[in-house]
Amino acid sequence: xAESDTYSRRDFVQLALLGTGSLxxxxxxxxxxxxxxxxxxxxxxxxxxxxxQIIPTDEWPGGRDSGVxxxxxxxxxxxxxxxxxxxxxxxTAIQETCQxxxxxxxxxxxxxxxxxxxxxxxxxxINDPPWKDKSSKEFFNLVRDHSMQAYYGSPRHGGNKxxxxxxxxxxxxxxxxGQNRYPV
Numbered sequence: 001x002a003e004s005d006t007y008s009r010r011d012f013v014q015l016a017l018l019g020t021g022s023l024x025x026x027x028x029x030x031x032x033x034x035x036x037x038x039x040x041x042x043x044x045x046x047x048x049x050x051x052x053q054i055i056p057t058d059e060w061p062g063g064r065d066s067g068v069x070x071x072x073x074x075x076x077x078x079x080x081x082x083x084x085x086x087x088x089x090x091x092t093a094i095q096e097t098c099q100x101x102x103x104x105x106x107x108x109x110x111x112x113x114x115x116x117x118x119x120x121x122x123x124x125x126i127n128d129p130p131w132k133d134k135s136s137k138e139f140f141n142l143v144r145d146h147s148m149q150a151y152y153g154s155p156r157h158g159g160n161k162x163x164x165x166x167x168x169x170x171x172x173x174x175x176x177x178g179q180n181r182y183p184v
Contacts, residue, residue, distance in 0.1 A: 038076040038084065043091050044069050047143075049107040050094075053114050054147045063147055066164045071150030072143075083142065090139035093130035094121075100128060 036044055051063030063069075076084050098106045098117070106114065120126050122144075124137030151164070 036073050038087075039069070039073045043087075044073070045107045046091050046094060046105070047072060049114060050118065050143055051147050051150075053111075053118050054144055055151050060167075061164050063151065066151050067155075068147045068150040071153070072146050075146070080146070083146075086134075086139060086142060089134055090143070093128075093134060093136070093139075096130040097126060097128045100130075 039047060047069040048064045051068035053063075055063035055066065055068065057065065072080070072087075076087060094106050094117075098104055098109060102109060102113065106117070109117065117126075118140060121136040121140040124135060126136040
């Protein structure tokens with residue numbers, strides 16, 4: 001090997017670091033990385049609309065602004081992994097049913113149409129083909145239960161952003177009694 005074809009250790013380390021750094025940046029070059037762990041961006045929009053229906057905004061922020069979708073997303077890659085298939089199939093069934101009935105996505109329906117649709121899910125009266133092998137009532141109950149856990153649970157699990165429900169209920173945050181009421 002000719003002397004001009006060899007690299008010093010310093011050259012090798014510099015090239016190795018440059019290559020490793022480039023690999024770390026490569027995923028960012030492919031496009032905007034998703035903020036979601038389990039949900040796709042489209043699924044997160046459906047979940048935000050459902051969360052807002054279950055916990056509507058009034059004088060207090062509702063399901064969307066309190067981080068319900070973030071909580072469910074995080075839990076589906078942790079303790080709720082057993083519900084991943086239910087969420088994938090349920091969200092798909094909602095979108096297919098809305099497309100067939102209204103020619104729109106769930107999140108694009110008017111507030112009243114969303115409300116009626118979810119009431120029908122809760123009552124178990126949606127029997128459209130996408131629901132053939134699953135229960136709309138069971139899926140609604142699952143999402144409702146997880147939404148309540150997100151809204152009223154500890155913010156450390158991804159929901160109850162900015163301690164919304166604690167403030168609404170005038171509760172002290174358990175870990176800081178005697179200090180500042182709510183961490184920033």
